[in-house]
Amino acid sequence: MDLMHQEIQLSLDQYSRLEKLHLHFNLPEQAIICTLCGYALATDDDRVGRHLGEKHHIPKGARRKLNALINSLQLPSPETLPKRPDGSAPHPHLQIQEGKACRHCGLRSTSLTILSRHVRTLHKRDIAATRSSGKHWLRDHIVDNLAFQSWTLKDIKRAWTITPPRASTQRSKKSDNRLLQPVPDPIQRLADQLLHEERTRSELHSATLNRPTDGDVLSTQALLTNWMRRTGWDRTFEGADYQILISLSSLPMPSSQPLYLGMHRGGHELSSSATDENRLLSIVAALDRLFDQCGETVRFTDVSVRRWLRSRFTDRPYKAPFELVSQSNSERIYRNEFKRCICFWLRVWRLPRAISRSVTGRIFTTHQRRMLEELWLDSCWTPCDNDDENAENAYAGSALWLRQENLSSEAGQEEEEEEEEEEEGEEEEDVDDDDDGSEFSKSEDTASDALYGEGLSDEEYGSDNQWYRVSESRNGGQGELQPGSHRVPSRETDNSCDPSVDAVLRFCYEMVTEHFEDGRASSALLVYFSAVRGLSRQEGNEYLRPARYTPILSRLIYCTRLIFLEAILPLRAHTYAGFAVRPRYGQLAALNAVRVDQMCDGTMSPLGEFLSLLAYGMTLQRSEGPAWHFDWSEDGQTISWDGDTRLSMGQFRSLAHEAFRQATENLPGQGNNRLDKWKALTIAKSSWANPDSYISGKRDGRT
Template sequence: MSPRPLTVAETRHLASLGLFVNEPEPVLICRPCGYALKPFGERVGRHLAEKHNVSKSERRGLNALVASIGLGDPNDVPLRPDGVLQHDALAVVHGYACLHCNFRTTSSDLVSRHLLKIHKWKDSRKSDGWQRNRVHSNVPLQSWSQNGMRGYWIVRTNTPMLAQPTYVDIRDPPTDASTTQRRALLAAAHNSERTLLGACPSSTITTATDSTADLALTTNWMRRTGWAEMFNGARRDLLVWMSQIPSPTASASYHFPLGSEDEATIAKSSSEDEKRLQYLLGAVDDLFDTCEDTIRHTDNSMRCWLRSQDPHRPYKAPFELVGRRATSQAYRRTVKMLLCFCVRLWRLPLGVRLSHCRKSLTVTQSRAIDTLWSDNVWADVDMDTSGRPVMEEDSDEEDETATDNESDSDDEPGEDLDKLLSLQQNTNNTNFEDRPTADQDNFGPVLGNNPPENAVQDLILQLLYFLFTEEYEGGRSGSTLLVYFCGVLGISPDGTVFQRPKNYTKHLSALIYCARLIIMEVLLPWKSHPYAGYPARPRRGQLDRLNEVRREKMCLGSQAPLGELISLRAYGRALSMSDGPSFRVNWSDDGKILRWDEHRLSMAQFRSLADDVLQRSDSAVDDLMYGWNPGCDLSKVRDRMANTSQGYSFVSEPANNLHEAYLNLSQQVSLANLDGLLSANGWVQHKVRRYLESSDTLLKLLLLLVYLTGGQAARGTELMSVEHQNVSSTSRGIYVYSGTMVIVTRHHKSRHATNNEFQVARFLPAAVGRLLYLYLVYIRPFSRMLCRVCLGADNTDSSVLFRPLLRPTDHWGTEKLSKELSRRATHLFGFTLSVRTYRQISIAITEKHIKQIRRPFNRLQDKGPDAPIESALAWQSGHRPLQRATTYGLDGAYPDSLQPALLQVYKWASGEWHDFLQLKSSTLEPPHSHPRQHNPSSQWSMIQRKTNPAQARGTR
């Protein structure tokens, strides 16, 4: 049965009501609803009235019209085949299609029932695969009926159907009752996760166990340290908190939440404890000042034994104090953290200590800390002072007299020292207690009710000596407080991860250094410590006393903390070589832009830094010279580099006639009509001070300028040690060589360890050399004259170049250079640039753009195909090139270590850097690139084979 044709008026009438007569399937489709209607009786009219609110007048005659067309029942109309284009009048729904048959549905429950009933597949834990692997999901479907009761077919939409299974978008799932419940459960789970993520990450990470028995999952570093087992189940963030140094401004109690608001579950350090800790830390500095003074009064031979790790032999070099103040402060800070950690751990309630720190204290450890904390000396200490203890009675002179007398005492240690050593040798008691009373221990002072001024220092010394020499409990190094604290130092500040050896071994070096100071202060102090019972060093038998403790407590493999620290540091240093550099850069494809971290720097910007500092320095010099330009021809300046007499420099060289040149500048500046420093009534003080301040400002610019333009960036400590004239013990670092200003640095950070000088010459560009020449010849001497005449300064002048004239005793550190560099970088680039970062960047640029520096060069090597033919000249004299260059035929006009050949190499290297910065300098060809047309390779190889038969056999 086919429907009759409709007239145009009938088609328009049905379309106005949202109805469509389909062909070739004879069904009537409601476009708004997207499915076919049954054409029997009054169903069509009732549907429009109930679903779409169509008025009765609009529906008049509709049912008769539908009946006259001859439409069929949608349930009897066959389905369309899969893959046809979608019907524009039918709704498109997304559902599921079975991979094994023609079953289609929009219900996930019906899919599960179909797979179980027809294909015998059950969704369970032991099922073979997932349900989504047996059906297509998110498939576009259409049907004649409203709910697809008679089935669906797959249609093609504007987006092609994927061949692989697709998945329903979880952002717009079906809104049935089941889905609503699932969404509510999922929302609750998400809220719980967001709460967890919003909390401190370490609260969840650090409580989980990190130990594993799988060797493949344990790095060599973690296997060696044993930290995973040591801190298994411990709150690592709490351990880090306990090692923090209290703030000097903190007055309230210091607390750490353990995850609950209950006061019983919060670790606290009271305000009284924090004040006492602050006082202790101030006394630590005084104690280490005393220890360093003891080292200064100790002979080299004894310090070689102190540094040795071998039980029977001294070390080849003596133990030395660190040269930099910043290093000393960093080492002392580590000891202060140790004291804070031990006291706070001891003050924790026993339950918190065991449950959150996983650490017990032995009776000996508790007594040692209690001796410091509960001593009667605290009754006489004024806690409001932040530095040295303030006693009721001042007895400086009496203590000095007692110290001098006790320097002649017997060779045997004091009574309390014997008690301390005997107590440490009897730590086999495995009983643990929270806080033993003071009358149970053998620690403490040997004096009565008259504590000396340095009593607190003596108590700290006694505790530190115990920590550094504590014997292992049960043969385990982790049983000692010091080794356990070293593990805490290996935890990151947030407590989440452990440090790699590259960032960790510095802490071990600090503790090893401080341990040697403390042990030396206890065994052989320069001045006695009467409150602790440590007498001053005896006249004889000092080595025996030192070795008695050193062999058992300070050597590699000893059953004391120092043995473990020395071993772990050596292992960490070897392992750190495989970690790679901590600073990495990336280059753009054209090599013109360098990137690191979140910063980027073009080569044009990099060059602009030196150019900007050069312009500012030139302007500052012009201002201080008051526009006067006396001229500068360095090619005519004579400088006897081998002259090491005190006070000599090219300025004082008689042939140059420059020693009084600054008086001409004095005349120009003092008698100037505008801004003259001298008036009819005398010197204008505010102008003089402004001139001196401008001179110091220029010195900062020159420091930065030399750093940027002298070649490869030097360390800050190297530039800060440059002297402009000879002194009694050292040679100057500024020379004029071959018409160029040269900066020579001899300081090196490993000089104390290697006992070797490492001399580096940095040739300055012509413009920079001119500014430094004007400063040394005119501005600096005139500024010194103003200090003497106007400010009453003495006649002494610091030989160090980069030191302020107004405060010659102040020592500029690397932070001064870094501050000036950051200021200029922020102005030009918009971000700060430290000295360390600039050194890394300059080296990266050198490796990328200055190719020739990569080429090997060794002028003293006479083996190999690239050896210079000049080696034959050394052979004729019966020497190897190295022996000849260092012993014979030295030019007396130059220092032995800076002969012309080496200076030419440095000049070429500096010139390559000047060319990259586009600064004018007299560059040289690379010293290894001389022509060899007179040295045929065949003849040279023949000569080498004759002089080195073994090498000839290897090449054959």
């Protein structure tokens, strides 16, 4: 290398000419650096001259014979230059870019979003391990305010860290507002130690005080909000591990790796084996098929029966019949609640008993354990081609839930952020409702508008005057049902019975009809799971307010009613689970025989508890504050809400441009000229703003 440096000799005139053109000949790394751009240029052919002319508009006369001089040096490509060691002094002619690095693996990036996603995805165990020391922020795992330099433009992969210049005159305007440098690790450890000692001293001081009396306990309960006193979540989750509860309720994902659940107390890593997750995928798929059959049962059920199905009173039906949701996306969100519930309890049941009690703060009853065993160990989940092998896996006692050593592979994929749906509307008040029930009727209408919709189109099912269509596979090859036809799918039990669907229906029906133990609603599986869905954030350190929790209750109520109808009045028999086909006569009496004790408000059943919570939550919504709180950034350019949801002013301004573009493109009969489209849009706007102009335009045939 030294020999090559000695061979390249430039005269003072050549150095002077390069400096006049804002070029620097770098040594010992041989490169031509553009001092205006701050990176090395490729020197092959005429690229240096073209860069000066196109980028910096230097006249051609000043660039004459420059390319010949550069090519005679035979410089290597900037991409092959060795990067300097980290911590080097800053190069005076290279651009300084600010960036960040992962504290665990050293990954570098200029984007905080990319690094945050990297830490959440690949360093879940490191995040869980540091929570015990009081570090709950992602920024604790990211080294911030690093300065990088590289030979090429924004090449963060081949960049090196530099020591920032001390002189204030060399700082850019952007760096004047930079945050403070991160605390060195030794100082941070000392601060953590002092904090731990202070907390220990405070706990010892508190232990010497008198124990609280009954009056103190009552005063603590009085500080709770009305919503927390009604739900009783503080008693339900007493001693529970909130973060593990949220992980247990996640939907299964197809993967060959175990699902990492989190770090339990005492340093125990909990995970769900890949075999168990595959079994859960099969159960969830069977639940989808069950809800498909439930939808078909609803479509072939009379309006009078569906009115009683939707009613919360024992003595009168509801004013509108029970309807299916109109949007497929909403149907998927509603089904996910029962999917999460089944996966949650099966994962808890697969835990060792001591661990499951420590995680949930409760134990299974004999009946609940039998329900879960019947579902999990049912022979319908065993494939026919490898019966013996899967049977051994199904009855194995250990599922690799508890492991002391670190996992050798990455945990399952991060659960996709849950999509919240909350559409509100109003229906006309029913004149037949009594004063006792009119108030809740309005509340239930508001919460149920998102469930059933205000009206259904001709393409949807559920109305007596609609075209009922079923596929040939479900109709025994009879084709379509014409309007006005009273033919229904065959009531005979054929060999289309699905044992897996029947097994899931049997479990769901036992779950929705479960009795409360010792009068406690949280003892039921479905009610306890609904409380888990009330935990907010990934750590579970907050609870949902009524405005955000009532949509979850509405989804659970919707799915529970589907299960009741399919178990009591099924369109086709479920012989594997012991549910006979609906009778030809007396269907309403068969429904009310179960509905009075299990499906009405005030009953000690999961659905009765959900209806009561929904009514109370809808009442509190009117008196409490907004469901979302908005925060502006310091520069006033970004607004954030719901944790990580953000909207910048640039994105907001682009909405108007996009709306204008779509409006001008969709104007009929106009030219391609932008001026013509603008005139047409102006005429349309004046017509919308002036009713008289709109009416006259309609008479003239312009609209």
